Each structure stands twice: as structure tokens, then as C-alpha cells.
Amino acid sequence: MIEVQHLTKRYGRVTAVEDVDFKVERGEILGFLGPNGAGKTTTMRILTGFMPATEGKAIVAGFDVFDQPIEAKRRTGYLPETPPLYPDMTVVEYLDFVGKLKGLLPADRRQRVRAVMDRTRITDMADRLCSKLSKGYRQRVGLAQAIIHNPDVLILDEPTAGLDPKQIIETRELIKELSGDHTIILSTHILPEVSQTCDRVVIINKGRVVAVDTPENLTARLRGSETMYLQVDAAHADAPAVLGRLPGVTRVTESDRRDGLVGYEVESEKGHDVRRDLARAVVTSGWGLLELRPMRMSLEEIFLSLTTDETPTATEDGAPNA
Amino acid sequence: MRNVLAIANKELRSYFASPIAYIVIGVFALLYGWFFVAVLGFFVRQSMQMGQFGGGAQSMNVNQQLIRPLLQNVTILILFMLPAITMRTYSEEKRSGTIELLLTSPITDFQIVIGKFLGALALYAVMLGVSLIHLAILFVYGRPEWKPLLTAYVGLLLFGGCFISVGLFISTLTKNQVVSFMATFGVFLFLWVITWIGSTVPSIEGLVTYLSVIDHFDDFSKGVIDTAHVIYYLSFITFGLFLTAKSVDSERWRG
Numbered sequence: 001m002i003e004v005q006h007l008t009k010r011y012g013r014v015t016a017v018e019d020v021d022f023k024v025e026r027g028e029i030l031g032f033l034g035p036n037g038a039g040k041t042t043t044m045r046i047l048t049g050f051m052p053a054t055e056g057k058a059i060v061a062g063f064d065v066f067d068q069p070i071e072a073k074r075r076t077g078y079l080p081e082t083p084p085l086y087p088d089m090t091v092v093e094y095l096d097f098v099g100k101l102k103g104l105l106p107a108d109r110r111q112r113v114r115a116v117m118d119r120t121r122i123t124d125m126a127d128r129l130c131s132k133l134s135k136g137y138r139q140r141v142g143l144a145q146a147i148i149h150n151p152d153v154l155i156l157d158e159p160t161a162g163l164d165p166k167q168i169i170e171t172r173e174l175i176k177e178l179s180g181d182h183t184i185i186l187s188t189h190i191l192p193e194v195s196q197t198c199d200r201v202v203i204i205n206k207g208r209v210v211a212v213d214t215p216e217n218l219t220a221r222l223r224g225s226e227t228m229y230l231q232v233d234a235a236h237a238d239a240p241a242v243l244g245r246l247p248g249v250t251r252v253t254e255s256d257r258r259d260g261l262v263g264y265e266v267e268s269e270k271g272h273d274v275r276r277d278l279a280r281a282v283v284t285s286g287w288g289l290l291e292l293r294p295m296r297m298s299l300e301e302i303f304l305s306l307t308t309d310e311t312p313t314a315t316e317d318g319a320p321n322a
Numbered sequence: 323m324r325n326v327l328a329i330a331n332k333e334l335r336s337y338f339a340s341p342i343a344y345i346v347i348g349v350f351a352l353l354y355g356w357f358f359v360a361v362l363g364f365f366v367r368q369s370m371q372m373g374q375f376g377g378g379a380q381s382m383n384v385n386q387q388l389i390r391p392l393l394q395n396v397t398i399l400i401l402f403m404l405p406a407i408t409m410r411t412y413s414e415e416k417r418s419g420t421i422e423l424l425l426t427s428p429i430t431d432f433q434i435v436i437g438k439f440l441g442a443l444a445l446y447a448v449m450l451g452v453s454l455i456h457l458a459i460l461f462v463y464g465r466p467e468w469k470p471l472l473t474a475y476v477g478l479l480l481f482g483g484c485f486i487s488v489g490l491f492i493s494t495l496t497k498n499q500v501v502s503f504m505a506t507f508g509v510f511l512f513l514w515v516i517t518w519i520g521s522t523v524p525s526i527e528g529l530v531t532y533l534s535v536i537d538h539f540d541d542f543s544k545g546v547i548d549t550a551h552v553i554y555y556l557s558f559i560t561f562g563l564f565l566t567a568k569s570v571d572s573e574r575w576r577g
């Protein structure tokens with residue numbers, strides 16, 4: 001349904017998104033997870049045809065967003081980070097206007113406006129001015145306008161940002177309901193959000209995709225292991241085997257090799273400190289031990305910079321320093 | 323077309339939802355009323371003098387001596403009013419984020435520009451409509467020709483359309499409404515007074531007279547619709563709208 005290939009976006013000399021690749025199947029909810037400044041909004045703006053990519057291509061519902069923008073836009077609903085409401089219109093007037101923009105015919109439009117208000121539970125607010133709506137209702141009207149033309153694809157940029165816990169739960173329920181009829185991409189920088197709502201997660205950091213997996217697998221990968229970096233002099237073909245036999249060690253991979261020095265990444269079970277065993281094994285094998293330090297996986301680093309609690313006040317955090 | 327009209331309609335509504343429409347129309351009505359009284363007074367004095375010196379009041383032509391100078395004053399009012407109409411058309415959409423809705427809807431940038439143009443033109447037409455009320459009085463008490471009046475209003479609409487297209491373009495360039503107003507005003511004042519330079523340099527006089535927006539209006543106020551002037555205004559408007567669409571597009575690329 002959505003296919004993104006080698007997408008790159010530069011703002012002048014700032015590279016916001018670099019070589020991003022992913023696919024979303026029909027009916028899936030894909031979570032786009034990353035800290036602030038990761039490039040989520042930029043990617044979504046390219047997918048919705050708001051701005052062109054510097055390189056690469058994006059296909060939405062079978063149409064290239066750059067070559068056939070009108071066709072692609074017809075099949076896309078978009079909720080930007082701030083709901084694009086006109087303060088001087090009532091909710092009904094606004095939805096009717098969006099319906100016209102999306103090319104709905106009058107008879108169909110009236111019926112659609114009623115249907116989406118019903119679906120997003122804003123019928124009570126129908127005649128209220130958009131400027132007089134609470135944050136939660138603004139977000140729902142934003143969702144309503146995104147689905148008014150019954151698009152194949154829904155793109156939601158931080159749909160729960162700034163909502164209170166009750167509203168967050170309601171919005172998630174709503175998104176899950178919508179996933180029956182639409183393929184959805186939603187972005188978030190809140191970790192629990194993806195495990196609650198999404199079928200699959202793309203983790204993005206500093207404009208690059210660092211992992212694509214199901215929420216369960218990602219959590220397992222994180223909980224399950226710790227990694228050490230070990231550097232020895234000279235290459236020993238049996239080193240991985242020797243280290244791999246140590247108690248608690250789950251995996252050994254060679255990470256770098258230069259000037260006769262070889263570095264290994266040693267993964268071990270969580271809570272099992274393997275440093276003493278590693279040091280002993282290196283010395284008894286007669287190799288020179290040059291470096292041994294705990295290493296954080298980049299994924300974990302990113303997760304640490306993500307917000308893990310759901311209080312709305314804690315949603316502003318900076319990009320992580322590598 | 324439907325979505326173009328939807329945008330035009332939305333623009334017109336938003337003018338009336340903010341103080342802008344009321345200020346523009348109110349100020350215009352006041353100043354226009356003032357001009358009207360002044361020009362009428364002058365006309366009445368003149369025709370009384372003419373009466374004393376033998377020639378009947380009939381020899382005074384309402385169209386030539388009253389309506390034409392009046393409409394020339396109107397063009398000056400327009401110079402001040404129209405930048406206020408267009409100054410925030412694009413900047414407001416950017417500020418509120420609704421530009422994201424427009425640019426991700428299945429319409430072209432040019433359709434959006436035309437919609438906004440028609441919306442501003444409609445407000446301008448409403449504003450001109452106020453001036454018709456005064457002129458109606460003339461029809462009650464006298465018998466002015468309506469044909470030159472009609473052509474003059476066609477001319478005013480085209481002339482104002484040029485302003486609007488430039489104003490739209492400038493509103494894509496700056497978020498600051500004051501800057502937007504002053505720049506639009508400045509560009510138009512320049513195109514207005516360009517003939518002053520032209521008349522001192524004979525070699526460019528033709529070109530400069532052609533470029534001057536106001537010179538093309540003269541024939542309309544005399545009751546003549548010359549296709550050359552219509553073409554001038556329409557190409558001016560098209561060019562302005564084209565620049566606006568280009569500017570929106572280039573902003574997309576810059577992000």
C-alpha cells in the first residue's frame with residue numbers, strides 16, 4: 001500500500017531524512033517511532049505530497065507521490081502535527097469545506113460529514129466554532145477531516161501528542177477501529193504507544209531507519225541482552241568460538257579490524273556480568289587484551305531517548321547525543 | 323472547479339469573520355462618500371456658473387465632469403485598500419498550519435491560487451458595490467449614461483485584479499503583514515508613477531506608458547472597452563498568479 005525507497009530530504013545543508021526504506025501492507029498500522037528531530041514529520045510530509053523529496057521515491061496506494069500527486073492525494077488522509085483547522089468555521093462547515101477540497105459531490109458530502117462526525121464522536125460539537133474547541137476535540141476534528149474522503153491510506157503525525165491520558169486511550173481506540181478500513185502510518189516519540197497500537201514499528205533516528213520489527217520482537221531484543229566491546233591484538237580464528245563458550249555469552253561478532261587489532265561485540269544475557277570471564281579467557285589464550293568496555297546498542301540508546309512515560313508534560317525531549 | 327470555488331468562498335467568509343472586510347469596506351465607504359460630496363459640490367458650482375454665463379446646465383456632462391473624476395479618485399483609494407485585503411492570504415495559512423491541508427488535498431497549487439484570487443476579488447467587488455449606492459443617487463436626480471459607467475466598473479475590476487495578483491504573490495514571500503502591505507503598496511505606487519519618469523525620457527516613454535497600470539484604465543472610464551487594455555490587464559493578472567503559484571512551489575522545495 002505504501003512503499004518508500006531510498007528517501008532522502010535535505011533542507012539546505014541539514015539532512016533531515018537519509019536513505020529511508022520501508023513498506024506498509026494493506027490494513028496494517030505502522031508505527032513510526034523516533035525522538036524529536038528524527039525526521040518523522042519530514043517523511044510524512046513527503047508521503048502526503050506536501051513537499052518533494054530530494055532523492056528517492058514514495059508510492060502511495062499505487063501512485064508515485066511525485067509523478068501523480070493528485071491521484072496519490074485522493075487516496076491519502078493526513079493529520080498534521082497541529083490539526084489544520086480554520087478558527088472561524090464551525091465543525092460542520094469545516095468538514096464540508098474539506099469535503100469539497102477532496103472533491104466529494106454535494107449529496108455524498110453531506111452524508112460523509114455526518115458519518116465521520118459520528119465515527120470520531122464529535123457530533124455534539126457540530127455547530128461549535130473550531131477556535132472554541134478543546135485540544136482533544138481539535139484532534140478528533142483533525143481525524144475526521146483526514147477520513148472524510150474515505151482514503152486508502154491514513155497518515156497521522158503524533159496523533160496523541162498533548163492529549164490527557166483519557167483522551168490518549170480514546171484516540172488509540174479510534175485509530176484501531178479505523179485500521180479496519182485504512183492502512184495507517186502513525187508517528188510517535190512515546191514508546192508504549194507503539195506496543196499498544198501498532199502491528200509493526202519503524203524506528204528512525206537522525207533521519208535513518210535503525211530497526212523495523214514487530215513491537216514484541218523489539219522489546220525482546222532490548223530486554224534480552226547486553227553487549228561488551230572487546231579488542232585484542234592480532235586476529236585469532238578461534239577467538240569467537242572460545243569466547244562464545246563462556247557462560248552467559250549468547251553471541252560473538254567481529255566488529256572491526258585495523259592495524260592488527262581486532263574488535264568483537266560480545267552479547268550476553270542481561271544481568272550476567274561476563275567481563276571477568278572474558279578477561280580471563282583472553283589472557284589464558286595468550287592474546288593481548290587492549291580494551292574491554294560495556295557497549296550500548298544504538299537501538300537501546302534511541303529507546304532511552306524516547307519518552308517512556310505517558311504524562312503529556314514529559315513529551316518534550318531533545319535528540320540523543322551519540 | 324468545485325474546489326476552486328470552495329476556496330474562493332472560504333476566503334470571502336474569512337474576510338467577513340475578521341475585522342478586515344469591515345474596516346476595508348467602512349473606510350472605503352467613508353472616503354468615497356467624502357470624495358463624492360466634494361466632486362458633486364464642485365460640479366454643482368461649475369454648472370451654476372455655466373448657467374450664469376448663458377450656456378444651459380444641460381451642456382455639463384455628468385459622466386465626463388462628475389463620474390470620471392470621481393472614479394479617478396476611487397483608483398487612489400483602491401491603492402490603499404487592496405494591499406490590506408491580500409496582505410495575509412498566504413501567511414495566515416502558514417501560521418495556522420492550514421497550508422498543510424491545502425497542499426495535501428487533490429488540487430493543484432494553481433487552483434488554490436485562483437481560488438484565493440477569486441475570494442479577494444469578490445470582497446473587492448463588494449467594496450465597489452458600496453460606491454454604486456452613491457451613483458444610484460445620480461440616476462434618481464439626473465440622467466447619466468450608464469454605458470460608460472459599466473465599462474468603468476469593468477475597468478476597475480480588472481485594475482484591482484492586478485493589485486490582488488501582486489498582493490497574493492507578496493503574501494507568499496513574507497509572514498509579516500505590515501511588510502506585505504507596504505511591499506504591495508510600494509510595487510503598485512511604482513507601477514502607477516512610472517509614467518512620470520517615462521515622460522522625461524522620450525526613448526522609453528512608450529514602454530513605460532504601456533507598463534503603467536493606471537494609464538490603461540483611462541479608456542474604460544471614457545466608456546471604451548479596448549481589447550488591448552483588457553489583454554494588458556488579463557496578462558498582468560495571469561502573470562501575478564503564475565508567480566504566486568511558483569512561489570508556493572519553490573517554498574515546498576525549500577521546506
Ligand SMILES: Nc1ncnc2c1ncn2[C@@H]1O[C@H](COP(=O)(O)OP(=O)(O)O)[C@@H](O)[C@H]1O
Pocket residue numbers: 011014015016017034035036037038039040041042043576577
Ligand atoms: N523547514 C525546515 N527547515 C530546516 N530544517 C528543518 C525543517 N523542518 C525540519 N527540519 C530539521 O529536520 C530534522 C527532522 O525534523 P522533523 O522531520 O520535524 O522531525 P520529527 O518530526 O521526527 O521531530 C530536524 O533536525 C529539524 O531541525
Ligand SMILES: [Mg+2]
Pocket residue numbers: 037040041042081
Ligand atoms: Mg514531528
